[in-house]
Amino acid sequence: MAYEVEDNPQALKQKLLEEYQDKSLEDMKYGEELETSRGSCYCFTTHEKLEIETLTxxxxxxxxxxxxxxxxxxxxxxxxxxxxxxxxxxxxxxxxxxxxxxxxxxxxxxxxxxxxxxxxxxxxxxxxxxxxxxxxxxxSGAENMLFMDIETLGLSDVPLILIGVAEGDGDGLTMKQYLLRDLKEEKAALEGFLSHQEKDNVYVTFNGRSFDVPFIKSRMRFHHMEKPLNSQHLDLLYYSRRQWSNQLPNCRLQTLEKYLFGVEREDDVPSSHVPEFYLTYRETGNIGPLVPIIEHNREDVVTLARILSLLHQCADQED
Incomplete structure (x- = not known):
């Protein structure tokens, strides 16, 4: 059966449920169970070749x-x-x-x-x-930047679903994505994320000052996790608006992807449907609805690095 999935999240979900009905997380590439001091979660590790420009x-x-x-x-x-x-x-x-x-x-x-x-x-x-x-x-250098994005079950007072964090290295980004197979794994996912933090790190997010970082802090308080988050933080939403708001229809992340880098996502799950897709996975045990959530998060994090690199290029051209 064929499905028209473009701009149709329900059709996409049905397609994925059929495609992955006989598969498990272990069948997905680059993933493995991760044990932490707060329990276990599932972790995907990938590398993205990307040159991150910085100013001299x-x-x-x-x-x-x-x-x-x-x-x-x-x-x-x-x-x-x-x-x-x-x-x-x-x-x-x-x-x-x-x-x-x-x-x-x-x-x-x-x-x-x-x-x-x-x-x-x-x-x-x-x-x-x-x-x-x-x-x-x-x-700070690219190696001290933590590009970070989260997926959640809602806007506040609900658990995380996935935390993606990437660190710059010699030829791009090494990314870790901490997935909750079950909501009981939230503490382990948070612990995995916190393992990346060092005192000189700079968080790089998109609207993370208003959403991602406060959300993580809230969930840490909920679980009585007292480790503080670094105060150094670049929220690229503000810089993107300053640089491109007069040139683009809007400064949403995927708009920037499209107009600045020529990227148009296929079979992407809209952010508003992420909770529904995750809950379908939990109810059915079928990993299909998880797949676009993981890919959506990964692409968001990679786009952060691309935007920061381009912003540095633009700054370098200014007098």
Missing amino acids: EKKVNECMASDLKLIKGIGEAKERKLKENGYNSLDDLKEHPSYGAPACELLEKLESRDVCALTDWISTRYSASHPLNLLLSSL
């Missing part, structure tokens, strides 16, 4: 050093006046009687590449979505 340290330093407003007490008007008087950079400002000391302190942090301290410094002057935070992420 010189470019980052030049951009930060030319922004005198990073010094407390200097606003737009004061900066303009200082530059008219020859104070064009933090280096020039070192000799200023009022602003010399903080300028020296900030320059020392730049020289030492202390990303955490620089992030904290920027946060006292600008919002989390300020372009300087995007530039600063280059100093």
Whole structure:
């Protein structure tokens, strides 16, 4: 029987139920059971070849050093006046009687590449979505970025279904996807995710500041898991809007995929139908409805890396 699955989630689900009726998770590639201190879950490990562009340290330093407003007490008007008087950079400002000391302190942090301290410094002057935070992420390096996306049973106060997290390596991304075969495995999936976190990591998400990170924190509180999440976080939704909102119909993730990278997904499950597909898997034991959820999550995470790379390229072309 043929099904018209395009823009028809129910037809897609029925097709998958028939296609995978005699298969199990063990038949899927790259997956295995994972044991953690909080129990077991299922983990898929894949690698995506991808060059992640970052800005040079010189470019980052030049951009930060030319922004005198990073010094407390200097606003737009004061900066303009200082530059008219020859104070064009933090280096020039070192000799200023009022602003010399903080300028020296900030320059020392730049020289030492202390990303955490620089992030904290920027946060006292600008919002989390300020372009300087995007530039600063280059100093962290792709190997310290955690590209992350979650799938859930709803918008709040419900369990996670899947956590996808990818780390940059020499030639792309190594991705882990922590799947709950049963809702009892949520603690194990969270523990798997937390195993990636180190103090210098930067989370990279799309609308994750409003959704993914608060959702994970909520589920950790529910399970009395007290490990804190890193505060360094790049939410690419804000930067994408700043860069492309006047050029594209909207700045949804899949719109960016289509117009920026020529990617159009096939047999993709819409986010709004993810809970229904997962619950069908739980009710029937048929893994078919899980397959597009796992692929949807994987593609979302890969797209994050592509977007960040392109944003860095765009920043590098700016004066």
